[in-house]
Amino acid sequence: MSIAALLLFIRALGLTLPLWxxxxxxxxxxxxxFIVADVPISWIAVRSGTKAAMLAALxxxxxxxVGAAIVFAWAGRDPGGAAATMAALxxxxxxxxxxxxxxxxxxxxxxxxxxxxxxPFKLYALEAAKRPDFSLIVLAPFIRLPRFxxxxxxxxxxxxxxxxxxxxxxRLVLLGVSWVLFYAFYFTAMLR
Numbered sequence: 730m731s732i733a734a735l736l737l738f739i740r741a742l743g744l745t746l747p748l749w750x751x752x753x754x755x756x757x758x759x760x761x762x763f764i765v766a767d768v769p770i771s772w773i774a775v776r777s778g779t780k781a782a783m784l785a786a787l788x789x790x791x792x793x794x795v796g797a798a799i800v801f802a803w804a805g806r807d808p809g810g811a812a813a814t815m816a817a818l819x820x821x822x823x824x825x826x827x828x829x830x831x832x833x834x835x836x837x838x839x840x841x842x843x844x845x846x847x848x849p850f851k852l853y854a855l856e857a858a859k860r861p862d863f864s865l866i867v868l869a870p871f872i873r874l875p876r877f878x879x880x881x882x883x884x885x886x887x888x889x890x891x892x893x894x895x896x897x898x899x900r901l902v903l904l905g906v907s908w909v910l911f912y913a914f915y916f917t918a919m920l921r
Contacts, residue, residue, distance in 0.1 A: 747773050748788050755789035759796020759850050759869070763819050766793075768908055770877055771884040775900045779885030786877035790870040797854040797869045804858035815855055820919030825849075830856040837868050844876045847915065 747769065755766035766789040774782035804811035815821055829852030832839040840853050850873060857865035888900050895903065 747776075748785055751785045751789050752792040755792040755873075756795035756799075759793040759854070759873075760799040761796075761814070761818065761851065763821075763849070764912065766877065767880040770880050771904055771908070772901065774881050774884035775888040775904050776897060779882060779889070782881035782885050783878060786874060786881045789877050790874035793850060793873045794866055794869045796851065797857075798866055800851050800854035801858045801861065801863075801866060804855050805861055808858065811855055811858070815849075815852060818849075820847075820916050821849060821852070822919075825919070826852055826855070829853055833857060833865075837872060840868075840872050841875060844872060847919065 751766060751769045751773070754762070754764075754769050758764065758766050770782055770785045770789060773785045800811065812826065816823060816826060825848065829843065829848050832843045832848060833853045833856040840848075840850075843853070844850065850869070853872075854865060854869075857863075884904070888904075891900055891903070
């Protein structure tokens, strides 16, 4: 799906600024950014509810095609440069790149499992560019959507439960602290 088609899709749905942010964030994260689109999806879950977060998850999954296509094209033209840039990103090292390459060759189910185990999707696109294998671009939303939906559902349910005791502002603060702690743990674990 092209950027123009995604923009038309978002506009046709009358989507708001937060969903535009999710789309841009997901495209950037699928290419080079290192904080996943789960962050804005979960913010929407707390702020606007589970249904809005599920729509955000769908938008993020579709937008991930853009980032994957960027990596695919970049790695096709400059494989060494793309690989070096990916290896220089936080929490990515040669062993993670190799593990992602192995997962890519095992197929879509392995890449889906990788999306739940901390393997950046951009590394699959990096590997797909070696063939080149365009099927990854088509599969991208289907590989990314399950985790995005799980985040939307989980955070939406937790937020609804906590709403008995905490207002939206406090729940957003709790969410922010949770993400800071998560990424502190993730980067610490991945940088070992």
